[in-house]
Amino acid sequence: MDCGDPDQPVERWDLLGSGLTPYRIALAGILGLALSVSAVSAAPQPAATAGPKAVSTTGWTTYHHDNTRNGYDASAPAFVGGPFSNWNKAVDQAVYAEPLAYNGRVYVATMGDSVYAFNAVDGTQVWARTGGTALGTPSTGSFCSFNPGHIGIMGTPVIDPSSGILYAVGLVTSPTLEYRMFAVNISDGTDVTGFPVDLSVSPQYQNERAALALGNGHVYVAFGGWLGDCGTYHPAVVSVPVTGGSQDHSYQPQTGCMNAAGIWGPSGIAVDASGYLYVSTGNGTGCYGSTSYPCTNTSWDHGDGVIKLSGTLGETDTWAPDNATMSWCVLHAGDTDIGSIGPALLPNNEVFVTGKPGYGWLLNSANLGHFNGQQFQGRIGSCSPEAVFGGLAYYNGRLYVPCDGVGLVAFSVNTTTHTFNTTPDWVQAVNPGPPIAAMGLIWTRDQGGTTLYGFDPATGTQRVAAALGGGSNHFGTLAEDGGWIFVPHGANIRAFNFNAPPCPSTSSPNWFAGCSYAQYRLTGSNGSTWTNMDALNLAVSFTPPANSLAVISGNADLWTNTAGYNQDLGVAVSGGAYPTTAGQPEAWKESGGGATFSPNAAFVQTVIPVSAATVYTATLQWKANKSDPASIYAGAGPVATAFSPTRISVQLFPASAATVFSASRTTQYKLTGSDGSTWQDIDSANLSVPFTPPSGNWLAFVSGNADLWTSSAGFNQDVGVALSGGAYPTATGQPEAWKESGGSAGTFSPNAAFVQAALPVVGGTAYTAKVQWKANRSDPGSIWAGAGPIGGNFSPTSLSVVLIPSPAGATVKSSTQQYTLPGSNGSTWQKMDATNLQLTLSPSGATNYVLGVNADLWTNTAGYNQDVAILISGGTFGTGTVVTWKESGGIAGAYSPNAAYAYGDVALVGGTTYTVWVAWKTNRAAPGVTIFAGAGPIGSAFSPTWLTATVLN
Numbered sequence: 001m002d003c004g005d006p007d008q009p010v011e012r013w014d015l016l017g018s019g020l021t022p023y024r025i026a027l028a029g030i031l032g033l034a035l036s037v038s039a040v041s042a043a044p045q046p047a048a049t050a051g052p053k054a055v056s057t058t059g060w061t062t063y064h065h066d067n068t069r070n071g072y073d074a075s076a077p078a079f080v081g082g083p084f085s086n087w088n089k090a091v092d093q094a095v096y097a098e099p100l101a102y103n104g105r106v107y108v109a110t111m112g113d114s115v116y117a118f119n120a121v122d123g124t125q126v127w128a129r130t131g132g133t134a135l136g137t138p139s140t141g142s143f144c145s146f147n148p149g150h151i152g153i154m155g156t157p158v159i160d161p162s163s164g165i166l167y168a169v170g171l172v173t174s175p176t177l178e179y180r181m182f183a184v185n186i187s188d189g190t191d192v193t194g195f196p197v198d199l200s201v202s203p204q205y206q207n208e209r210a211a212l213a214l215g216n217g218h219v220y221v222a223f224g225g226w227l228g229d230c231g232t233y234h235p236a237v238v239s240v241p242v243t244g245g246s247q248d249h250s251y252q253p254q255t256g257c258m259n260a261a262g263i264w265g266p267s268g269i270a271v272d273a274s275g276y277l278y279v280s281t282g283n284g285t286g287c288y289g290s291t292s293y294p295c296t297n298t299s300w301d302h303g304d305g306v307i308k309l310s311g312t313l314g315e316t317d318t319w320a321p322d323n324a325t326m327s328w329c330v331l332h333a334g335d336t337d338i339g340s341i342g343p344a345l346l347p348n349n350e351v352f353v354t355g356k357p358g359y360g361w362l363l364n365s366a367n368l369g370h371f372n373g374q375q376f377q378g379r380i381g382s383c384s385p386e387a388v389f390g391g392l393a394y395y396n397g398r399l400y401v402p403c404d405g406v407g408l409v410a411f412s413v414n415t416t417t418h419t420f421n422t423t424p425d426w427v428q429a430v431n432p433g434p435p436i437a438a439m440g441l442i443w444t445r446d447q448g449g450t451t452l453y454g455f456d457p458a459t460g461t462q463r464v465a466a467a468l469g470g471g472s473n474h475f476g477t478l479a480e481d482g483g484w485i486f487v488p489h490g491a492n493i494r495a496f497n498f499n500a501p502p503c504p505s506t507s508s509p510n511w512f513a514g515c516s517y518a519q520y521r522l523t524g525s526n527g528s529t530w531t532n533m534d535a536l537n538l539a540v541s542f543t544p545p546a547n548s549l550a551v552i553s554g555n556a557d558l559w560t561n562t563a564g565y566n567q568d569l570g571v572a573v574s575g576g577a578y579p580t581t582a583g584q585p586e587a588w589k590e591s592g593g594g595a596t597f598s599p600n601a602a603f604v605q606t607v608i609p610v611s612a613a614t615v616y617t618a619t620l621q622w623k624a625n626k627s628d629p630a631s632i633y634a635g636a637g638p639v640a641t642a643f644s645p646t647r648i649s650v651q652l653f654p655a656s657a658a659t660v661f662s663a664s665r666t667t668q669y670k671l672t673g674s675d676g677s678t679w680q681d682i683d684s685a686n687l688s689v690p691f692t693p694p695s696g697n698w699l700a701f702v703s704g705n706a707d708l709w710t711s712s713a714g715f716n717q718d719v720g721v722a723l724s725g726g727a728y729p730t731a732t733g734q735p736e737a738w739k740e741s742g743g744s745a746g747t748f749s750p751n752a753a754f755v756q757a758a759l760p761v762v763g764g765t766a767y768t769a770k771v772q773w774k775a776n777r778s779d780p781g782s783i784w785a786g787a788g789p790i791g792g793n794f795s796p797t798s799l800s801v802v803l804i805p806s807p808a809g810a811t812v813k814s815s816t817q818q819y820t821l822p823g824s825n826g827s828t829w830q831k832m833d834a835t836n837l838q839l840t841l842s843p844s845g846a847t848n849y850v851l852g853v854n855a856d857l858w859t860n861t862a863g864y865n866q867d868v869a870i871l872i873s874g875g876t877f878g879t880g881t882v883v884t885w886k887e888s889g890g891i892a893g894a895y896s897p898n899a900a901y902a903y904g905d906v907a908l909v910g911g912t913t914y915t916v917w918v919a920w921k922t923n924r925a926a927p928g929v930t931i932f933a934g935a936g937p938i939g940s941a942f943s944p945t946w947l948t949a950t951v952l953n
Helices: 022-030 328-333
Strands: 048-051 085-090 100-102 105-109 115-119 125-129 158-160 165-172 178-185 213-215 218-225 236-241 249-251 277-280 306-309 315-320 344-346 350-353 359-364 376-379 393-395 398-403 407-414 426-428 436-438 441-445 451-455 462-467 479-481 484-489 492-497 511-516 519-523 539-542 548-560 567-574 587-591 600-610 616-624 631-634 646-654 660-665 669-672 688-691 697-710 717-724 737-741 751-762 767-775 782-785 797-805 810-815 819-822 838-841 847-859 866-873 881-888 898-908 914-922 930-933 945-951
Touching: 100 158, 100 479, 105 484, 105 492, 115 492, 158 213, 178 218, 393 436, 407 441, 436 479, 441 462, 511 539, 511 898, 519 616, 539 646, 548 567, 548 587, 548 616, 548 660, 548 881, 548 898, 567 600, 567 631, 587 600, 587 697, 600 660, 600 697, 600 751, 600 797, 600 881, 600 898, 616 631, 616 646, 646 898, 660 688, 669 767, 688 797, 697 717, 697 737, 697 767, 697 810, 717 751, 717 782, 737 751, 737 847, 751 810, 751 847, 751 898, 751 945, 767 782, 767 797, 810 838, 819 914, 838 945, 847 866, 847 881, 847 914, 866 898, 866 930, 881 898, 914 930, 914 945
Parallel strands: none
Antiparallel strands: 048 519, 085 492, 100 105, 105 115, 115 125, 158 165, 165 178, 213 218, 218 236, 236 249, 277 306, 306 315, 344 350, 350 359, 359 376, 393 398, 398 407, 407 426, 436 441, 441 451, 451 462, 479 484, 484 492, 511 646, 519 631, 539 616, 548 600, 548 631, 548 646, 567 587, 567 616, 587 751, 660 797, 669 782, 688 767, 697 751, 697 782, 697 797, 717 737, 717 767, 737 898, 810 945, 819 930, 838 914, 847 898, 847 930, 847 945, 866 881, 866 914
């Protein structure tokens, strides 16, 4: 019997990894290795994507990952727990096809002849061909015993990564009832020239359930019958060139009164490395001679066997069982299809086939064996007739098959001796759909749609059981990419994140934060459109209880794989009077792409007024600085299983308290002929903040934020925050804190520099804060502040003062020493200074803190990046847990500091003493290499390194 019966969806359930490791790829480039980055043609509004921690990924572009149909993704990250997040999206009709994933998106084809593209990380719809733009008009009629309501795309489509094209076959009713092959660009869903192509196989009695296959410059499509085995149908295969035009080859071996024997198993056609095709067939129902062993082999109708075809669909070899235990004619008579599942290609030219009989066979792909010429035959454990459907998985010498009524069965295969164990290694008594292998686990969804399972491949121990809620379609199978599992579920697509662990953020009445350990990729930015980096994890909504000033911050490690394209990072606000300018963030910074795989610890901050009882949303956004056909990235590393955290935060201060003061300008500033020693105000009129603290003692967190760059390589840019009034300045002519931004890395390559000082001030005393700058040495040329412009406005240069009660509100450590770390092994975090850059916190009750580190990082040997982190110990943090970290690029050049800033929030409990410290390392093993913290000196003092802990409650 050829099956296609549906199960109806029950409910919708809403909840919530190609990552490129910068240092690994950079090293490969240094060694002269050729590494490719998968990319597709640019979309009008490209989406940010998060991917796995691997040098490259292949995606999941065809049924069960590749043409072997083995369901194994070798590029998936290791399983570390989860799911850490998930999402659920509804589509127009039921999903029978396996989802496909590529380049940070997941593609879903439906029975409505629709195709959707979703962001793989947060489920944002990128594009959809549905409704009035659907690929075709599906049928709502009945075919034999099959009437699910709509019949459109049943067979799994295929993606050609080389061209960025998705091919799908749908049943359409307009202008006539027929099968039609469609091709769309995966970048934006637009039609591909040369398509659609009408196929010659009639849908009256022929069903297209089998997955499409791509090979030999063609797309191959196989056909079987409908549920109920009515009418006349045949085992048919057709092909269409990838360039379209028309169908060019077809295969149909039956003659005379032969009937049925369709190719309907959902896994479809397997294709070997030489371009040969393998299909399995169901039972015949026409004239085939004897119905008992021995069979009338001269009347074989090509049913219940395996057929090997050439790329032009010429039959080159066949096999069918014919022995007293299993014979094709007996299988025919019992409607016990081998073709309920397609062939799987194993190592050593082995072909494995199974099906409803519950038996398995090993065949030699070079000589299938014709009648009874298999290498091995055996029952798969206790699998019984009507047993195996859909697809299987092969991983590390074991096959995993779904046996109806038995469970998920694992058994070992020896492709050298051409045997398999008929006694299973393990059985899990679930009701499994077709399994896949990824992240070191075997994954399946029970056919009732209630649970997503993950099992240990060697022992069968259950590692994951994630609730789905019920509702599924027959033989539905999972897909995986980047550590995300994608589940077709009724008329929904669900995604579960097993890649990056959660990045915790605290919640306080005046603090709202989002964080992610994922690595993000933005491909094909047009240089003008701002794109949400992660609308789910890197956006925060807040409603001020009173009129307030909101300090909004964004922090990310930004880098590129293509020199010459900078990365722009912005914080956008909606709600109330915002956005100030439609389509533009409230503040942004540009990170230099003058060097590849060289992250900048970019930080952007702005202060805006917000109104009481008004809902606002702050979102982290990004783009390239100009049209970029390649990719930019956020997130360095990984360290363990996580990339450097990307964050957004909002801190509210009541306007009536008069504890926040700020100034910002979107002018571009130029300083020509700096003598390298004299500090000058960037803008004494507009970047000067006078303030008088309320009564009491305070710490003034004085911060400057600027995009700094040079037009003359070799001259770095120094930025400082100066304070006058009361006991200030500490040293005449010198700022209270400063940072150096590297110009040795190249020209026109901005650094999003951030400098902060926490300074004691006294209530009732008038002070004035300013932003100042200079070159790091005598410079006959010019240095600049402000990147862009966008619409006439350059990236804002800003100055802010935030007053925190002292001593209760904050604990601060700083040092003007220069630190060195020689020979880091690239993995061990080492304390920078256990005395001056380490502090203790002993809250009396539950207290939330934001921790920050600000340091000038650089190297004396190009090619080695510098990582800086904040660690905390005590309580649940044990002997030391990384709160946050950032990577500073050394690939950009030696002696070229980056003004790195990293921050993160933690929840501490009362009655416990915690220790917080600054740690650092190189991004990879660096024998004979030294990294440094602290630029300068000026006098005897290097640029200060700061560690701060500020109370959030």
